[in-house]
């Protein structure tokens with residue numbers, strides 16, 4: 001008899017906890033490791049998150065693999081950078097996943113750019129003329145911690161929508177992330193204050209939000225247009241400009257060939273720095289905070305070494 005009561009109580013307990021438990025973890029897929037890092041901050045152990053692109057890859061040009069379709073098939077939520085960053089590879093993956101939850105416009109489809117501060121939005125007619133890969137403004141907006149906060153809030157809204165019972169958990173984590181990021185940002189801005197206005201050149205237009213936040217002056221690009229490889233004439237013009245205005249730094253994202261940047265460095269006396277624009281760009285950069293810590297330290301050391309102004 002006693003045993004029966006125990007069993008009944010156990011069954012009741014099971015029945016009341018099961019519906020919650022049966023929901024399991026929300027399964028998130030992000031296009032980039034930056035979005036995955038921010039999602040992890042908010043979602044904690046109530047989510048699983050997997051990124052399609054690795055941080056050391058050019059996010060504009062990711063080779064589609066069958067395993068990506070499998071990831072998307074199982075996803076509850078897909079988070080993308082947007083602004084056409086993934087236009088070259090994501091749409092067919094979404095289609096082929098046949099997962100209704102993550103189709104464009106579905107509840108599980110989150111374009112993280114919608115509330116963010118986007119720079120370089122083209123005026124007038126939108127065009128992809130000559131292969132420009134930034135037709136809807138600059139998609140590298142996650143490199144401003146203020147945009148990181150906006151992305152985190154958007155992810156929170158989505159998680160709370162899908163798991164209303166876990167809202168308080170996500171909210172605590174969001175607020176903790178925002179306050180840690182606030183503190184870190186103050187520290188980063190203070191670190192960079194002595195180097196305000198330092199001139200530099202970057203390979204691709206990956207860093208305008210970063211430069212705006214930390215007071216740097218990007219005066220030219222190795223690429224003639226975003227997504228277009230360097231041409232001899234453009235490189236010559238760039239080197240002349242750099243010599244005229246005494247630019248001592250060339251930043252290169254890890255996935256670009258160093259041949260042209262090194263030639264520019266030899267000709268102008270500028271230091272060539274490989275600087276990751278994403279979490280996972282180098283091994284040490286394993287979360288969103290470490291991305292800024294790593295890049296800003298790299299930059300400060302190079303500025304000190306070259307005397308760049």
Ligand SMILES: [Zn+2]
Nearest residue numbers: 060204205226
């Ligand atoms: Zn780009």
